[in-house]
Amino acid sequence: MQPPAAPSPYSDGRLHARPIPTSLRTPHSPAPPQGGTHQLTFPDGRRALLHVPPPRADGLPARLLVLLHGAGGRHGGGDIVALADAMHRGSLLLIPDALSTSWDVLRGGFGADLSFIDRALLWTMQRYDVDPRHIAIAGFSDGASYALSVGLMNGALFSDILAFSPGFMAPLRREGRPRVFVAHGDADPVLPVARGHAIAQRLAGEGYEVRYAQFDGAHLVEPAVAREALRQLAAR
Template identity: 70%
Template sequence: MATAPPDASPPPPYSDGRLHARPALLHAGLPAAPPLPAGTHKLAFPDGRHARLHVPAQDPQQPPRPMPLLVLLHGAGGQHGGGDAIALAHAARQGSLLLIPDALSTSWDVLRGGYGPDLAFVDRALGWIMRRYEVDASAVAIGGFSDGASYALSVGLMNGDLFGDILAFSPGFMAPLRRTGQPRVFVAHGVADKVLLVERGKGIALRLAGEGYEVRYAEFDGAHVVSPPVAREALRLLAQQR
């Protein structure tokens, strides 16, 4: 009896959860592209994908230096819970690049069948930035709110060789396919959260701490939002890691 040949079709791109952009692209012989000036810009890519990018001002009297980079992911429906304004103020104050990509749909791909188009877009946007700015490889972080926090945890744990820090504000879950590196993790959750109960964030923090990650966990008296004092503390700790 003849046997069917094995399925040789390749897996979908990015289904392994891995990002490929690295700051070293700037030094790999690839042609550099002209940077955008200081300020906050709306990026529109040819395939219809969008993101926002904040470029910090640099002192012209000082030599250029590699810049930290924070990737910030929205929750379902594009909600940031107030965290985007806080992150923008932090980026301006600390001289950090801030990338805020939009998901293809109302939330991120892992909630809609697996890693794929959104992870590919994040990778593309990172590569776009790294060809235009010198990014500090030791100061790349990923964070998010709600679904974005869950996605940041998942992507950050799979790509801990890129992200040194993960900031998760009111996460619901984490779904890494594998672990790479040992990123530091900050988890915050409101005790009155009725959308994603506080036990979810607490459970994630306890699990990661038990697995040997450096974890900071903060609860606040609030609902499904980003607490400004807690967010500022998380970003202050992030700046201290530089």
């Protein structure tokens, strides 16, 4: 009889990557040049997209947004809005790919995908100056559900969570008090609007700072709503 498989070191939902002060950061290579968008492929074949802004004239660290896709790799248009915003505001944008068609928690628990997000975050933080006060996680559909789950468990890392058309949240524990933004279309045929509304109401009832935006539309990221959410995020 085969012994039971060892639990994943990420089964508790905890991320370990943290920004590294410039004085403690040692040179790492390869480091994609600043001022461009790069496709990263790691030795095990895992992939992520990384936008790196030009160096800031004031020398201050950059904000970082982690953006998670929905089932089948779909972003519902959120990736286009997020990239345009990152280019405009000089922010870092990290878009990792799930191992399968969606994120690991939908297949039984936190593991390979959370491990990869942690690795991609550490890789980024080893090479670029990240503002520890302004790290956000966002997502669309399944990615929104995953962003809520991961963000609530890692509130010491993430200052904000942006959830576009989420279906659920499944945090194993809570840490910190990240601010939460939830948006949902009132004609969503995939994940009914009542789900997003209920999530926002529950978190507000638990004492989180929550903003909820309901829009006329289906299962997508409404560009105007997303741009306003990112504008308010940058204004903090």
